[in-house]
Amino acid sequence: MTAMERITPTDAASLVDTERGTVSRRLYVDEDLFELEMERIFTRTWVFIGLESEIPEPGDYVTRNMGTDPVIMVRDNDGKIGVFHNSCPHRGVMICQADQGHVKGFVCAYHGWSYHLDGSHAGAFHPEEFYRGGVPFDELGLHKVAQIDTYAGLVFATWNKELGPLIETITESSRWYLDLLLGRTPEGMEVLGPPQRWTAEQNWKIGGINFCGDGPHAPTLHSVIGPQIGESTEQFMAAMLGESPDVTISSGQNMLLNLLPGKETPFIGYPPDLVKLFKETLNADQINLLGRMMTNVCTLFPHLSLVQAPVRFSENEPPVNFLTLRVWQPVSATRTEVWNWFLVEKEASEEYKEAALKAGLRSFSAGGTFDQDDAEGWSATSRGLQGPIGRSLNLSFQTVVGWRDEVWEDFPGPGKTSPNMYTEMTEFEYLTEWKRWMGGEK
Ligand code: FES
């Protein structure tokens, strides 16, 4: 019996109660649900694969996953990016076992079949007569994804032929906000080295939900907020109820903006030459938000998140902004691999690039102060839910009941903006999107 037969779309939909704001704890621990998620979500949505700047030259490749399926992202001799299932069409051996590299083509280690950079079959090691004309080599190239598309240097792919173009998922409204992070200078962002990776004993959705807008955990779990972000806990608490909205941008895409109050746009933590480029690139409303921004966290369903904040490590140091992009790579219901890239403006000075990387590594990375705290909270969730009683209960997102009808009407950006980051609206919207994909609405 497959997971699909064990859990019908109606069963899956019943696990998220949109009226009451409750969610079954099975979403964090159930292996059947995990199997179904890989099928119903990761074979059907647009899935983030990597960055164009990770494979600048023909022959450059990286290996990634789409859900639990391994894939290769490679640039071919025409400069085009391809994404292929990382498994030999002969007997299924994983073709490419390194994380990244540069090749002229791919050769399978098992029986020596080889493939061009565009995925087509190149040759077989053994003589042609051995195969006696029975093997349709022309049809036995690497299995291709159905569609590939990019936004701001980010590469997405899907196995789903029926899915609309990426602009229907990462919409104009999404781009309005994401450009504050990824498209704020004429040349855009570049990646600072290969991704950091670490394993966490938690469900893959927990981090993504947190990055939709869990403002309230910040002053309790993160004791470093004051010294590092440059706000005291009292200031942070005041900001939570002040100009710090939860924004549901579009379906399954959510952001929390922690803004300095007032009209001043001090652009904390940016060098003046970059601020000049921001002003040439973004519109007045975007500049107003970026200039007042302290922390910005965002998740694009299903498993891509971004965080930006200005941080400092002593009172004498000026704050520096970092930007991290991360994937919550599913491994099992209670195990996730975090892939963490740091990005910086291509136009930035080498000195600023180094400072931005250092700021990120010290705060949002495997050894970073914020991730150390979060990992403790998130893995403790798996420990808390390991027994049969635990998974029979619900999680509470019931704060939404008191806030769902309140909208920040004149907020200067698209989407549905809730008045502050206490509302849990963006976190619950992520789960509502999960319900749409798992429950058969999408
Ligand atoms: S499994 Fe790859 S050549 Fe046989």
Ligand SMILES: [Fe+2]
């Ligand atoms: Fe956190």
